[in-house]
Amino acid sequence: MSKALDANNRRWSTLVWGSIPVVLLAGALTVDHIPGTDVRLTVPYAAEGPGPTFDTLGEVDGEPVVDIQGADTEDTGGHLNMTTVSVRTNMTLGQALGRWIATDDTIVPVEQILPPDLGEDEVREFNQQAFVASEASATVAAMHYLDRPTTVVVHDVVEGAASAGILHPADRITAIAGKEVSTPSEVQDAVRAKTPGESIEITVERDNEPHHETVELGENPHEAGQAMLGILMTSEPAGGVTVNYNLNDIGGPSAGMMFSLAVIDKLTPGALTGGTFVAGTGTIDDDGEVGPIGGITHKIRGAEEAGAELFLAPAGNCDAVKRVHTDHMTVAKVDNLPEAVAAMEDFAAGRDVPTC
Structure with missing residues (x-):
């Protein structure tokens, strides 16, 4: 065998065998799991x-x-x-590298998009x-x-709270402690002016009818001495x-x-x-x-x-x-x-x- 042919054979051998890891890597870059298994090959980035x-x-x-x-x-x-x-997750290594090289996308740890506990x-x-x-x-x-009017709506009532069984979701609070209210902050101010154990008068609109309720205020578990109704409120436009x-x-x-x-x-x-x-x-x-x-x-x-x-x-x-x-x-x-x-x-x- 001539030196030239031997050199060519060695060169061919190098190209063939040297290409195998590249081919395998290219495959690994695009396959999102190991064939025949549930083992995923995606990267922890978005x-x-x-x-x-x-x-x-x-x-x-x-x-x-x-x-x-x-x-x-x-x-x-x-x-x-x-x-x-736009957010892309569950990417293979190749997909992540491709977006990093060929686009202006930002590659971030997936925990920034999907918290680990969710x-x-x-x-x-x-x-x-x-x-x-x-x-x-x-x-x-x-x-x-x-400057258009709004109304306060009870979104939810905390289980076991002072208002449980008295106020209900979808109630519209129109007055509290004798004063008309139109925002949740006005309701909060009226409640916080009281102390736990005191009673407060609340007027709500329920099923298009006014209802006058009395609630004995509870205490905020996170703020000693602060009175609370135990409701979640939102605002909506008034007047239909x-x-x-x-x-x-x-x-x-x-x-x-x-x-x-x-x-x-x-x-x-x-x-x-x-x-x-x-x-x-x-x-x-x-x-x-x-x-x-x-x-x-x-x-x-x-x-x-x-x-x-x-x-x-x-x-x-x-x-x-x-x-x-x-x-x-x-x-x-x-x-x-x-x-x-x-x-x-x-x-x-x-x-x-x-x-x-």
Whole structure:
């Protein structure tokens, strides 16, 4: 055998045998379990990236994203898009590496997405509950901004609490201690002005009929000497107005501000956006305060890709916002609903808006 042929044979042998670990590794990168077993080969990481955006002034599956009944609504214009983050879990090593190399996704420990003490179904349920709570706060914040009346609703009664058997879920609290109330905080203030063991008069609307109840107050187990009713409360618009949000597959509380702005826009003359394409994110509380959220860098990217001209970002996210470069979109910082409305008005008029 010639030296050249022997060299070629050795080279071929090296290529053939040397390729086997590569082929096996390539297979391991894409197979999510060992064939014939239940042993999974996924990595304990998740990938976060830009998710879809939804125009809160538009429709989804033929239904308004924000549907207001019991009140006259106005024509709107432009876009008010809520933004989302896409999350990928149960990835193989190859899939995780692929997203890290080929995309701008953030690779994070899966515990940041799925707490170790909760399963995927439990996390999904938790996020859905947070979304529902965010919807309620968005509605109430909009009502307060518009100076429209709200009412206090008993969401649940704690088992064994002072109110058990006296107050019931869906009761509307209209007065307490002889004073009319319209927010949960007013109920809390009236209760905390008492001491445990004292009685308090409560008027509720139940089945469209007024009921006058007396509750002997209990004591907060976490705060000695503090009186408590033992109920969970929410607020709703008064006067027969209802607001429904038709985005059932979205979870978490970060759409709150955009939902509030959509409600305000639909209940006031003119286009709140000034006809521009606005996107944004942020939690909201009943008083209209905007809170920070996770994944904002991806939401900003997703909004710009969708064509947004102005992005409303919580001021509490400014550190992360500063790390994002946008080519054709202005990112405004807001702390509350009035600031969000002002930012849209200023942008539409060509004036400067506060930024991070």
